[in-house]
Amino acid sequence: MNNLKKTCKLLVFSITLFLSFSIQAQNYVGTNVKVNLFSSTPIEDIKAQSNKTNAVIISKTGEVAFQIPIKSFEFEKKLMQEHFNENYMESDKYPTASFKGAVEPNISWTKDGDYPVLAKGSLTVHGITKPRTISGNIKVQNGTISISTSFDVACVDHNIEIPMLVFTKIAKVINVKINGTLNLKN
Template sequence: MKYICLILLAWLSIKNQASQDLYACKNVKVSLFSSAPLEDITASTSTGTSVYNPATGDLAFSVNIRSFQFPKSLMQEHFNENYMESDKYPKATFKGKIKETIDVTKNGTYPVTATGDLQVHGVTQTRTITGTAVVNNGTVSLSSEFMVKCADHKIEIPTLVFKKIAESIKMNVSGTYTVAKSS
């Protein structure tokens, strides 16, 4: 995990050499929810990593697919082996930019929109994702809820189980960022 965070920090540092603070979160929480006629499926992880540069709006995020925990071990096994092919596609990532400027020196709640590349299951889609930023005494909390269509990322759902897994999965992502580096 430290390696992933260092890569994200390096990517943002190289991208913009100007003097500024970068914000990092090493425990981004990600949950997924699939509502289907026969069964609801939930899973979560709190091991995502992310870096945010408030001066440029750059945002990078990564989560290890195998870190998702399910209430039933068989669900977890099927998720990793049959649908997400976690050995072949071990991570989901987002690299983009928050459109709005967030004043990290002023406490408040800000609606935000991030546009960038979401890569899941080896397939990259350009996405615009809405969310909320909350600044509180030097920390920045980012959160979002959005849908991911399985077909958009070539995640195949066998017809035998199509009533157990929804075609779109609801994702919730949240993290609290603190200053990671001053240039």
């Protein structure tokens, strides 16, 4: 009887152990992911950069999330930066842009290698959320995840108005590049 009880407890212990390890999905986080914006017109090319983007990967489900603080973008001209925040992105009202989705199909996050992937999810810019499938590249090396992607965002899709009466010329479609590394979160 006592023996049975002991076996039973051991069984519970091993099941719990197994469960806890399988539940213990490995999460990767990055806090200094770099985002580059590029607007190109025949008159003027404008670039901006932020390296304050947060990124999260839940390896078990393949979930990915990015959050970009709009006010962290730096421009060559401070006045341009002010206009970006005040007139185009309205960053007091919409302080972040974000992407939430999942890598499909999920990859093996612990095995070193280069994985071209598609991230399906929703992109929120200027308070407007659009479903997007974005292609990118994931590199796994010694437990560190490097991500890189380049995609276009049409201003009109996110209600970002470009008025006629501006001296600075802004493209209707902005190229966005995201690059960064994520590390295992303990």
